[in-house]
Amino acid sequence: MNAIETTALEKRYDVKDGEPVHALRGVAFQVHAGEIYALLGPNGAGKTTLISVLTTLLMPTAGTATVAGCDVATQADEVRRRIGVTFQEIVVDADLTGRQVLDFHARLYGLSRAVRQERIATLGALVELTDALDRKAGTYSGGMKRRLELARGLLSAPQVLFLDEPTQGLDPQNRSSIWRHIRRLRNEQGITVLLTTHYMEEAEALADRVGIIDHGQLVVEGQPGELVRQMGADVVTLAGNGDVAGLLGAVRALDFVTRVTEHAADGLVRVQIGVDDGERRLAGLIGAAAAAGFHVTQVNVNRPSLGDVFLAYTGADLRDE
Ligand SMILES: Nc1ncnc2c1ncn2[C@@H]1O[C@H](COP(=O)(O)OP(=O)(O)O)[C@@H](O)[C@H]1O
Numbered sequence: 001m002n003a004i005e006t007t008a009l010e011k012r013y014d015v016k017d018g019e020p021v022h023a024l025r026g027v028a029f030q031v032h033a034g035e036i037y038a039l040l041g042p043n044g045a046g047k048t049t050l051i052s053v054l055t056t057l058l059m060p061t062a063g064t065a066t067v068a069g070c071d072v073a074t075q076a077d078e079v080r081r082r083i084g085v086t087f088q089e090i091v092v093d094a095d096l097t098g099r100q101v102l103d104f105h106a107r108l109y110g111l112s113r114a115v116r117q118e119r120i121a122t123l124g125a126l127v128e129l130t131d132a133l134d135r136k137a138g139t140y141s142g143g144m145k146r147r148l149e150l151a152r153g154l155l156s157a158p159q160v161l162f163l164d165e166p167t168q169g170l171d172p173q174n175r176s177s178i179w180r181h182i183r184r185l186r187n188e189q190g191i192t193v194l195l196t197t198h199y200m201e202e203a204e205a206l207a208d209r210v211g212i213i214d215h216g217q218l219v220v221e222g223q224p225g226e227l228v229r230q231m232g233a234d235v236v237t238l239a240g241n242g243d244v245a246g247l248l249g250a251v252r253a254l255d256f257v258t259r260v261t262e263h264a265a266d267g268l269v270r271v272q273i274g275v276d277d278g279e280r281r282l283a284g285l286i287g288a289a290a291a292a293g294f295h296v297t298q299v300n301v302n303r304p305s306l307g308d309v310f311l312a313y314t315g316a317d318l319r320d321e
């Protein structure tokens with residue numbers, strides 16, 4: 001069964017005295033039960049909007065979405081009972097202790113005192129906050145606040161957990177600690193996780209599958225390793241000026257080239273060429289460029305990353321803005 005399923009999902013924001021913003025433009029995807037799925041995309045791509053629609057905070061303008069088998073538009077209460085969500089902006093009352101934050105939230109679900117205490121103890125241990133639960137949240141580090149948020153999202157014992165940019169602004173050490181917790185949750189409790197991120201390492205480290213989202217559309221999805229492999233074993237980047245069309249034609253004709261993309265920025269044209277072996281093919285590629293009338297000023301050979309996949313499909317760098 002699919003934990004999440006959308007078809008032709010659209011969201012338009014009406015803007016006062018302005019053009020409506022078309023934030024989701026026909027998103028169709030599925031997340032399988034027990035899967036960790038990452039939506040990877042730059043700021044403004046529509047990630048938070050998609051999470052908001054799936055968690056029933058926003059109504060879609062068109063299309064359908066089901067979560068845990070329930071329709072977000074017509075069965076919003078059923079959806080809410082089955083999900084947990086943590087949002088990008090952390091809203092923790094600094095004067096409350098971690099335990100109070102969790103208890104306040106647990107009451108919203110009408111859990112009895114005994115169940116609340118038990119869940120808070122279990123989740124506090126899960127996110128390694130047991131010793132800090134009776135301290136004011138205002139004294140927590142960024143990583144601790146995120147872990148508190150994660151515990152809060154889990155209080156309702158959700159089938160599907162939505163995490164909007166769960167490690168935004170954290171240092172690498174705290175980030176990998178959050179990843180560890182998310183993986184454990186899935187492995188031990190079989191929970192389905194949909195997370196959004198603009199960090200490609202996050203998608204690479206965590207996700208069973210990644211969907212790349214840009215301008216409100218999913219442009220490609222697949223297993224991270226698979227997407228990267230499709231780029232070729234190495235990516236050779238030639239930057240320069242001249243006959244770009246000639247260069248593209250020449251390298252596409254070479255049998256060791258897997259894919260070619262080009263982007264122009266700052267007066268330079270960058271051509272990314274996926275090849276079987278970058279070191280070995282470099283001289284040949286530079287020779288082909290010269291013969292085609294393209295003047296190469298910079299050369300790079302890299303192992304491809306999800307960032308290269310993103311660049312190949314969207315023509316934009318996945319910047320951390
Ligand atoms: N309440 C809103 N009203 C109008 N436009 C919005 C609103 N929320 C988001 N947007 C716009 O919708 C697009 C997608 O935003 P968002 O879903 O927040 O993207 P992301 O989370 O990927 O950064 C952006 O162009 C953003 O400016």
Ligand SMILES: [Mg+2]
Nearest residue numbers: 047048049088
């Ligand atoms: Mg967002």
